Amino acid sequence: MLRRIVRFAGVLAALLILIGTSSCGTSTSPARQVVGVSMAYFDDNFLTILRAAMADYAKTFPGVVLQFTDAQGDVGKQLSQIQNFVAQGVVAIIANAADTSGTRSMTKVARDAGVPLVYVNRRPAEDTLPEGVVFVGSEELQAGTLEMEELARVMNYRGNVAIMVGELTSNGAQLRTKAVEQVVAKYPGMSIVEKQVGNFQRERGLDLMNNWLTAGTKIDAVAANNDEMAIGAIMAIRQAGIPDGKILVGGVDATPDGLAELVKGTLAVTVFQDARRQAKGAVDAAVALVRGERMDRFVWIPFELVTRDNYKSFLNR
């Protein structure tokens, strides 16, 4: 009996200390404003740049602290993270949607609690967003169009195109692919001969290209949904002993690795998605919404075409 009382007292004491420290935490720094950020993935290359840029830029706002969580590509997990943020009393939430078609419930949670919500990089599938909810990102269709138009130009608007598709659930993969298909359909001399999923991964791109090459399909250009898969394609082409430039390869993202291939001349084209401007836009939007300022529901950051002619200006961006 005595032991049980002691144990109970111990638990009680621990709880009191916890409550004490947490209330101390808030009372000593009343200006501290936490913004919860839920990222779709912590280990995606582009999203890592975006995340680092947000953390950097947030430092320019005194008192604003970003708290990052990793949804690991799971809509359910992301929704619980948003609910936790709300329960925790964050001033605003930035969400990089794990599944762009599953944003409705996250929007509702934030709206019901009256917490401003900023979607970044991946556009929610809804056509309109309610008051206090903003999207900051780029028009994914544009990326595919820029990539394929440049490839088509170099190909003289003639030849066979293979498409490497990213993750099927991602809005970026769906729209970039759609745009590539639309461009190819415009030119009678061109056709799509292969289209498979490479999940945005380099190894998968490599395997796909290997399979296509051994299947004997005649491919003049590969339009990949991102640079990583494009690099995989380049490695497969090189290992098959096909001379550089015989099969054009295009990507999207202009990652450092992608630009290195562009410099070598193995990657024909990539498209720059401005992670820093997206990050800045998202943090600015969150701060503006907290201050009660009115703003556009959609903030578009344009994609930019990168080729051998202009790559230098992208090396340090």
Place this chain on the structure above:
Amino acid sequence: MGIALVFEAVGWGVRGASFLFSGQRLLVMVLQVSIIGLLAVGVTQVILTGGIDLSSGSVVALSAMIAASFAQTPTARAVFPSLTGLPVFVPVTAGLLTGALAGLVNGSLIAYTGTPPFIATLGMMVSARGLARYYTRGQPVSMLTESFTRIGEGAVPVFIFLVTAIIFHVLLGHTRYGKYTYALGANAQAARVSGIRVSRHLMFVYTIAGLLSGLGGVVTAARAASGQAGMGMSYELDAIAASVIGGTSLSGGIGRITGTVIGTVILGIMTSGFTFIGLDAYIQDIVKGGVIVAAVVADRYRHRGKNA
């Protein structure tokens, strides 16, 4: 084999060419699953003892990151700016040690604290993935030396996979190590009574599985010329599938490395075959799941009454 024939038949219809009779394509088929194969050889031994290893995919990512960080060229934005351009054995050893260490932790937990293998390796699966991300805060590790990337070029991964498979085929079939492993899975109590040091042997088996995951990580990094924290995602499940398709019994004590190699190749045939016949990407995983289960059911029927 039936699966290959289906692709052969459909392939003629779609492509007007043979699916199987192309040396190059057979190579690619095995090449793309050679890393899964390395993990499968490891997990087969773990399953033989009646255990399971869920951590192999994450350990691939962690060892790939660590190996890559010791294989960078001086020009790169290196993880260790003072440690670039090292001879190839440094990153390879680092990757293998990382894997072995993860396996040792798994094995120690299971053998000495009695933690169920499912839980111990589940913990490692989560932690190793976390460590891989933490190591460079999610940044990829690229610009690797040529001597390192050569490990992943051409048919080298296939060669590594097959040599590893042969080594463990011999070890399991013809040495005391193998006898103990089978004995443990068939009846741990009997094994203990007959004088096998069960705990020590269990730890050893998990360490070997970890070592093979580490090797998988090294080959993955070399192949992609990059170390990335997202590598090896759900490879552990493919490896377990390969092992089970190959006839390994999840209750332990029954299974062979030759079966595992066949299971691995079947996964490769499926991946290549889907691409060859141009099957819609949305449908591929649905079919793949069905084939995995069907392969095991068929195996059960063939061995009916044979205590399998």
